[in-house]
Amino acid sequence: MDSTRFLFSNGIVHQVSDVPPVTSFLEAHPGVYTVTRTHNNASCLLLWERHLKRLANSLRIMFETNPKILFGPNWSTAHSSLLSSTQLPQFEPIIQCLVNESISKVSPYICKETKVGQEWSVAVLVCGNSEKFIEHASLDREKISRALDVHIHVSSHIPMVFGSSGASLALVGRGRTLATAKHLDWVRHRKTLEKLRAPSVTELLLSNDGDHILEGSVSNFFVVSRTDEKSTEANEDTYSSFEVQTAPLGDVLPGIIRQLVIEVCLSMGIPVREVAPSWSMRESWEEAFITSKLHGVECNSHHLTVLNSSILNCPGLLLLVASDSLRILQHVVSVRVPSSWDPSESRSWNEIEWEEKHLKDGPGMITMTIQAEVIRKASFEGYLLAS
Secondary structure: OOOOEEEEEOOEEOOOOOOOOHHHHHHOOOOEEEEEEEEOOOOEEOOHHHHHHHHHHHHHHHHHHOHHHHHOOOOOHHHHHHHHOOOOOOHHHHHHHHHHHHHHHHHHHHHHHOOOOOEEEEEEEEEEOHHHHOOOOOOOHHHHHHOEEEEEEEEEEEEOOOOOOOEEEEEEEOOOOOOOOOEHHHHHHHHHHHHHOOOOOOEEEEEOOOOEEEEEOOOEEEEEEEOOOOOOOOOHHHHHHEEEEEOOEOOEOOOHHHHHHHHHHHHHOOOEEEOOOEHHHHHHEEEEEEEOOOOEEEOOHHHHHHHHHHHHHOOHHHHHHHHHOOOOEEEEEEEEEEOOOOOOOOOOHHHOOEEEEEOOOOOOHHHHHHHHHHHHHHOOOOEEOOO
């Protein structure tokens, strides 16, 4: 088994040497999922309870609206008939029990394999097993639990340092279907957008009209917009002259960090509004950032050998890795949008005429303030991993 990547299914480890990368693994399955990562030298899972709550909500939405996404091609009309005639149980206790039981089997492996300064990306996939589902004439918590499989994919992860590199974004496609659930149909669909990614673009944006920007393909999108034309520089005394904007729920995935950013803004007196940022109003944008817990790279044994060698030769590097390994905001340095909006056209990125907005090379004052407070809040919401 590759010591930088391993896989568990229903608590049982796959004894194989070629566990696929997480994206390939997710693309091959139906279901709902969430992705978090470890923090503090793999001693805890980041914002774990929030992830379980969203996973349960995604599961409920799939049962209620499109169970075939959850169960895959073997789902039949007979299954749907049974489901429509049955009252569904609460899904949060089901997810809490199933996933935490699996994580208890994963934890010893993480602790055993972790090197100094190392972190892990942890993807949790929950999918339905239609063969187990059809055995039951009615559904309750126990029977739903038996019809679900839990897979946990773990891969070594090197977080990027906050402010070290900005994101270049490009608007390329329409908003996702069933945006309020994190499901694997989207993982497969977003691959079709890749032909519109220029080599310099780090994230792809979504919109339904070419003006109002919803989110990124794997992130939530925020802008800091001027509301007072006289204000040119953000500081604590001028927060009221700026407004943080992000698209509302219903149109976008309820990102874990998205919600945390909104909570931070409200607690700090930074004006925030859930409205899709408008490209036509881009002249008022002072800052922009995207949110995700996985700003970093999946690494292999070579990367870890280099990292550990560097730490041994320079112990101070461990402090840098540890203190900055919670970067969950990435500042945006540029946004590009097609001059004419027609996402149905089959074109590649170099056949499109683009308009571009450039922002600061480094994170702005409000972005830095939010990042610092999000880190502080997130550090209190870790799930300790037992060895």
